[in-house]
Amino acid sequence: MPRRPENSTRPKAQDTNARRSTQASFDTKGCFHDGCGGSSSDTLGLFRRERRRPLCRDLREGESILKIQIPRDRVLYLSFTGILEPLGYSQVFRLLRGLSKAHVRYALVSLERARDLAQLNRLAEVKSELEAVGIDWIPIRYLDGSARNIASNLARALAAVLQRIKRGDVRLIHARGYMAASVALAAKSITGVPYIFDFRGYWVDERRESGRWFVGDRRYRAGKQWERSLFAGCCASVSLTEAGAEDVRTGVFGPWPSERPSLVIPTCVDFDAFSLRRGEEAPARHHRLAGKLVVGFIGSLNASYRVTESIELFLQISRLRDDAHLLCLTSQVEEITTRLAHAGVGRARFTALNVPHTEIADWLHQVDWGLLVLNTPYAKRASMPTKLGEFFASGVAPLHEGCNADVARWISRSGCGHTLSTGTPAGIAAGAHYVASTTLKIDDLREARRRTEAHFSLASGIERYHKLLSTLLGEPGSV
Known part of the structure; x- marks a missing residue:
């Protein structure tokens, strides 16, 4: 086959995509934009073309838990619960702040409600607190409602995660909930970066029981198959209850190697903030x-x-x-x-x-x-x-x-x-x-x-997460 001339249109298209990728930016409120009009397709395409060897490999059957021996690693925490919300501030912000003080280097991608992003003083305060402990925060505007908006949330979250991984220091994703794990699974298929599935409850069954999603046998089976893929793809799981962890270990969501961590870490409460006074x-x-x-x-x-x-x-x-x-x-x-x-x-x-x-x-x-x-x-x-x-x-x-x-x-x-x-x-x-x-x-x-x-207690939760991260990152006792 003859060699393509240097002035061919194909390299020009690649240059165009490269220029688009450099347009990825953050708006005045710190929200991520992929520079492609809200679509992540160009970002994904560029990432696939520049894909290098996987940053981490999967567990092989019978192998001990995943070990990552890369210095200056950073954990990327992904949450579809905004940290500007009370629940996210309590369960995500306080946890990451504590882990950062324990020398875990974090990047945080969170989806925030428009009403919360509109509170500029609060936004600046939280951003400053995160910067003070070295957390690289990438907030994304959460879109409510339609299936189209849900797809947009997933696509924009994936684009932000991939852009952050391209910087080269992310070696593990901590996915909070099913939607975050879906993004983490997609990112893993592209980059090889493994993820923790912090599943926070049985989301497919919650939606079915409330009559919102997965109604009907066919849709429910599809939802459970998706759920199994999230567990199959992760390198560790975290459950709020012992019953949930036992379900994982006994194969309710598919085969689970005995060497793969499945921890119980409940909702964490700051026992210093919630004190006993009578x-x-x-x-x-x-x-x-x-x-x-x-x-x-x-x-x-x-x-x-x-x-x-x-x-x-x-x-x-x-x-x-x-x-x-x-x-x-x-x-x-x-x-x-x-x-x-x-x-x-x-x-x-x-x-x-x-x-x-x-x-x-x-x-x-x-x-x-x-x-x-x-x-x-x-x-x-x-x-x-x-x-x-x-x-x-x-x-x-x-x-x-x-x-x-x-x-x-x-x-x-x-x-x-x-x-x-x-x-x-x-x-x-x-x-x-x-x-x-x-x-x-x-x-x-x-x-x-x-x-x-x-x-x-929050202190106990920080200790358990720190131990898990130390194990996965291959540096016992420190991250």
């Missing part, structure tokens, strides 16, 4: 709470919580105790107020407030019993409510029913709190009598905090 140390933040037996409903009214049963439980407690008062800390003040009124809870018996997430720790000092009445679908087998650890840290006795066995087990281990025998009217009535007749003692609350801290 009595005179915690003066009433609201006049209605002074001298009351305070039952707390904390958080959103969503499909995870049995709101009707929670209200009925408080209603029965209030009939047994004249001093019982329900404190609702939620952004859905109007909705909870309406539901309480319809249930017959008098206006003087409850307080509903929307308070900043930064103030939740102080408000929990006012709460004696915290409601955790949850639905128990299969998908919740691998879930762990963040509030459980926050209750333990703050000296709040959990009043629990549902979710999974791990939640009940930890309440039992704590020696404080109560799990209803059943969520039926009889179980609710028995639970109300237990609360009404039980006097909480500060020594018991302090002991419950001590017993649970090693499992739920």
Whole structure:
């Protein structure tokens, strides 16, 4: 075949693609753009043409856990939960800040809501905090709604990850959740960079049970096949519960080599921020709470919580105790107020407030019993409510029913709190009598905090993640 002339149009097309790749940039709010009008196709094409040997290899059957002996490595953390959101700040930002202080070098790609990016002062504050500990942050605007927007989120996240990997210092991806793992799997197929699957629950089953996605046998089978591919492609997994980790190890999601790590690291709570203060140390933040037996409903009214049963439980407690008062800390003040009124809870018996997430720790000092009445679908087998650890840290006795066995087990281990025998009217009535007749003692609350801290604390979570990263990166004891 004759040699292509130097002035051929094909090299010019390559030059055009190369010029486009140099246009990848960040806007004034720090959001990533791939320079191709929102499409990642040119970036992907350029990366494939310049693809070098894989940065890391997969585990071979029977081989010990993945070892990476590259100096100056950096872990890329990918989250579809924005760190500007309360959950992301608590579970991602605080974790990465702690790991960075423990000498883990991080890059962070996170998808942020437009409303959060619009708060420029908050954006600058978080960016400054990340820079202070050496975290390279790449925020991407999250698009809500349609399938097209979901595809756009995935494509733009993948483009950002690939651009960051091209700099040459990323040796491991830490993917938080299923969508992030999908991007990590695609990035691995292109670059060879392995990933941790931090799966945070059974997402396919959660969507099916809520009627949102994977409805119908064919779609569900396709979703489960996709799920299996995410587990098959990762070099390690992290579960919020022991039940979830056991499912992974026993092959529920496909063969899992015994040498491949499968860890349990629950939702992490900063036990310094959520401190135990009772009595005179915690003066009433609201006049209605002074001298009351305070039952707390904390958080959103969503499909995870049995709101009707929670209200009925408080209603029965209030009939047994004249001093019982329900404190609702939620952004859905109007909705909870309406539901309480319809249930017959008098206006003087409850307080509903929307308070900043930064103030939740102080408000929990006012709460004696915290409601955790949850639905128990299969998908919740691998879930762990963040509030459980926050209750333990703050000296709040959990009043629990549902979710999974791990939640009940930890309440039992704590020696404080109560799990209803059943969520039926009889179980609710028995639970109300237990609360009404039980006097909480500060020594018991302090002991419950001590017993649970090693499992739920942020410090413990940082230590476990650090050990996992050290193992995967082949540098025991340090990263």
